[in-house]
Amino acid sequence: MSQHLNDTICALATPPGVGGLAVIRCAGRLAFELCDRDFNSRVRLADAADHTIHYGWWEHDGVRVDSVTCSVFRAPHSYTGDDVIEIGCHGGPHVTAQIIRSLLDNGARLAEPGEFTKRAFLNRKLDLTQVEAVADLIHAQSRMGAQTAARQLAGGFTRRLAALRQHLLDVCGLLELELDFSEEDVEFVDRTALLAALTDGNAIADQLAASAASAEILRSGFYVAVVGYPNAGKSSLFNALLDRERAIVSDIAGTTRDYLEESIFLEGYTVRLYDTAGLRSSDDTIEMQGVRLTTSLVEQSNLILVVNDASLGKHHSDALVSSLQDIAGTRPIVIVHNKSDLLEDPAAFSEKGSVAVSTIRGTGLESLRQALLEYARSSSEGVSDVLINGRQASILRDVSASCSSARAGILEGRSMDYVAVDVRAAIRYLGDISGETWSPDVLDTIFSRFCIGK
Template structure:
């Protein structure tokens, strides 16, 4: 793969102030010199002004070029980046000219894949590059930055090193089985296994929150018909997304949208009203409401106190909490503008919501407060399902090794399970990889990265 010199746009296609093109490979400087003419020499890490020539040798644009000498570049190879004017025509012609001089169009994610292959990034960090580009909120951005800086990789590297040392000692014992020699202290190994299992479990426990921070926190609005659920969805989105009417049962299927609130991205889901329904289509919508509820991290249980009974509300609140014990549920009593007297006295703890901006701001502040109150602390947070599955498989292998050790089983079985745990941990950072895994990961990147 690295015999090819690759080229691609590093900026989004379309009109803009600038277009950045990236060349990487052993022929990068030769190709750049052929297409970019300047009175200045190519000094690494210094931008030079010059004229970019098209495939016919005509001046295409005037711009800047910067040479990065390998291995001191993003990919670890010789890299040249061109900064040209942001015209789609200029960009297309420049790529065509570089290809005419010997470059090949990069595959999706190929620049980052080369950085991984050349030891500039491990696999977890490479995946973080993709997450950083795709981040839609400050929380997702900070999570990707921590992973890019090596927070996950460092913890896993320490864990693998300790396990590798003991696995080597146990396998050494197998070579001296007839002498009945014990190189690995069984008490220390048991303590190490307990520590490794605890660390793996702690990391795995962060996945639910980490995935939500990256992909959007599932926020479900649920409640009886005509409680104002669709109205609330529209207000949170600041647009008319869901149909609103006074007819109960208007929403018959879940409506899902994404919106950013403060530092967080939310997946906001409006659901069909919960009630006993005779209509088959409405029943299907209500069943989907319960499915969405079970996926939620936050639940807004919306009830109109003027048309609801406090005892029914309390019972529905218990049912919601029972259906999803991991979710945080906030009872919201709606239509405060229409209340006469105080119809909320016998309801459980709640938040009142009217159509004014002040009430909406209170609700939004409460949502942010609930997220921050339940936030996992620490540098390491798992957000990638591949990492979570590998940790889960590693934890199972470590558990088997501990069971074998406690039962006094053959060291060969203990060594096998330790190797299995190490293999799964190594797959996260790419110390142990398969070509099909790499292809799957990097194919999700944009072409210029």
């Protein structure tokens, strides 16, 4: 990203298109001056008090563009930390385009994706975990994900990291104290207390890292692959859960050749359903590709629904289930006995880990939805005030490894300066999470998730 902190930048902050209102942000050294050129009002923005809002007309080159409000945020009391004007105008694409055009004419530059938030970070308004929380808050695919991101934005994770860091700094202090007196050949510091402190650090880092998988469900949804033999009723089940005819249902085996993805919302959770090609060995190459796709979908899912044509027997899909178990690993597999309308005794098919349904009659679907919700809930347990992401989890594992290595050093009776190297490394890693230390490519990766105007 080519960026100059001195530039004055602008962008549409609300989604493009038609809306009641739209907001355009303008931030930087010349924000007030550039807006004043076109903002016709009783008040000059450059003279306006901080956190005030003013009504007037936006006029550019003698043309009245729109009646607008301008909100004034003076540095450092703004989102980015520099002077910011937020222009509230009517939400028409031509209105917003003209206002942005006039700001560019006046000397502003179009902001890059995430540039406002990047400035907030560089101006120390937000640390990296809060920056990541902003992205998570915008993109969250569950109510709990959004709530957790909001807590993280409020500094929940920042405080936890600071506590862990302080904990390790205390350990470091003890080690250094002993180093200062290393000539005297006495053990000042209680080894048991040191070990306990390191075990704590270890456990906190591990626990946070382990919550990454749960966080991912809250962040992007609970992925469910619908698989089964051809004609079992996968597409019918997919449609029934969606409550609309999305997939083609047919009695010709092999109709669904690639896969379809749609989302349903269950009590604040987004469940992403994948309808897949039937699994069976086939000489038809196109269908074979579908089968390969299905295998990779199964690998990426949080749960697998195996649709069994119950009219062919309770155990008709057993071979498939056992081969799926190899791919699925620890992911739960739920067997859906479909076509229960053709059964004499459907109750015999309902047992733990399976649900009997008839997509034609609509029976059993509510139990299935309930089961999916329960799985989504239990798979996202253990997340409280942070949505750990891949970047943070991998650094936390480094923190944990450094703590373990320090512990091992103490147990092996190594010298304290040897042990201190590990503890300092752990402290440095924590700085990578919060962004105290950062590299341009880490920032680029993080901001690539942002949209323009954020």
